[in-house]
Amino acid sequence: MTDDTRSAAPSRTSAGVTPHGTTVPGTGCRTARSTSTRRDFTEGSEGATVTDTSAVTWLTQEAHDRLTAELTELTTVGRSDIAAKIESARSEGDLKENGGYHAAREEQGKQEARIRQLEDLLRRAVVGEAPPDDGVVEPGMVVTATVAGDKMTFLVGSREVAEGTGLEVYSEKSPLGSAIIGRSAGEETSYEAPNGATIKVTIHEAKPFQL
Structure with a gap:
């Protein structure tokens, strides 16, 4: 599974029941509970006050650093590389039959989606202890x-x-x-x-x- 929200329950089956699981490979974040729960977070990663803690994502420092580095890589080297691929494929001629061009554009779309995902995650992040x-x-x-x-x-x-x-x-x-x-x-x-x-x-x- 790849959906970061992981909104389903375990994928184990017992007595014919499958509680629609969402097992994912692990990686340092948790979403803070709403303000009605036991623990609240009051500062975002930039020190801004967070009033809707249900939208806050908790990150370990290691995870925050890793995701920030990934975002930087994608928005610099990643975008530059994919732009070069698209331009190279475009120079080959007819775009309708140009498999390399369409593959590069598809890759670009996936890359931009990941960039948006990381930007949203880091914008909502609170870095702190377990x-x-x-x-x-x-x-x-x-x-x-x-x-x-x-x-x-x-x-x-x-x-x-x-x-x-x-x-x-x-x-x-x-x-x-x-x-x-x-x-x-x-x-x-x-x-x-x-x-x-x-x-x-x-x-x-x-x-x-x-x-």
């Missing part, structure tokens, strides 16, 4: 839970948190994430799958993510 080790589930916590009968360990947040760790990552806005946010080890909860089935969840542990 959440406290208090056992309460929130973005940035690694959770061990039994979901629909399967014991699993995953990160609550988005894929920028744990790149290269192999952790499954679920958005706090997914059905699973929404069901466990604010809960602690030992608690049981449930959520409704898209097919109407009730998925039971038992939380065993919640620990801050660490590289």
Whole structure:
């Protein structure tokens, strides 16, 4: 899966129920909870006051630096390289039958989409420490839970948190994430799958993510 929002629940099947999963390779960010929840963020990455914390994305310093470097690379070298490819392909003649030209334009579109994605993410970012080790589930916590009968360990947040760790990552806005946010080890909860089935969840542990 590649959608950064990761809004679905686990992709495991139990007793014929598939809670529409969104497992992603991990990478350092979590979206801050709304102002009605336990923790709020008050400053953005540029020191500006953030009043709608539901739109804020938490990043580790490492993740912020990495994503900033990627954005810089794409907006400088990346744009220059793709412009050169397009110009080279254009010089070959008839654009209607020019596969190289169309391939380069498609690559350009994907690159610009990634640039917009990074700009939006970094604009909403708050750089800070991991959440406290208090056992309460929130973005940035690694959770061990039994979901629909399967014991699993995953990160609550988005894929920028744990790149290269192999952790499954679920958005706090997914059905699973929404069901466990604010809960602690030992608690049981449930959520409704898209097919109407009730998925039971038992939380065993919640620990801050660490590289």
